[in-house]
Amino acid sequence: MQTNPGRLTLPALLIGFALGGFLDGILLHQILQWHHLLSGVTAASDLRLQMFWDGIFHAAHYLLGFAGLWMLLSRRAHATDPGARRALVSASLIGFGAWHLLDAVLNHWILGLHRIREGSPNLLAWDLVFFGLGLVSVALGIWVSRRRSGGGGRTVAAGLAACVLAGAPASALPPRQVDPAVQQIVTGGLLPGFCAAWTRIAPPR
Structure with a gap:
């Protein structure tokens, strides 16, 4: 079989994107309770409706995360290819950052579904921090992709799979x-x- 570490790029992108959503949902929705998916368009007191749409949000990331995991498992033979580590790390960082950029631009600024820290006197500052995190992650992913590395990626692949398997149940915990x-x-x-x-x-x- 020919080596082709690029076959791992799409599953790593999907997993990175899903992990970005899990971090948002688990940390900002459930632990810190800074916002819900629809904090900007529904009454804060309507917790039942807020949690329903947070559940839809998490379910979508379940599907993305497990789709990426299934693809990663189906292409696991390429995890030992030269350059596989670079492909996995780069793509997962880009996917993780892409989630933050998409969420900030689409959900925060275009649709106005919520802001990062509802009730803050400076909503834009928190949104820009979130957006900046996405930029940094994407930039790191691009930087990694341009580095020369001949190593395989079994350890990275296993780590990504573990993150999905750990993050998905955590996102289902009730508030x-x-x-x-x-x-x-x-x-x-x-x-x-x-x-x-x-x-x-x-x-x-």
């Missing part, structure tokens, strides 16, 4: 119901869900 009184006292309204859960299960001192 914690935060006690408004505790939330206001501890963080002024930004208590992460996992901290709120700890206040309920930790023994009193």
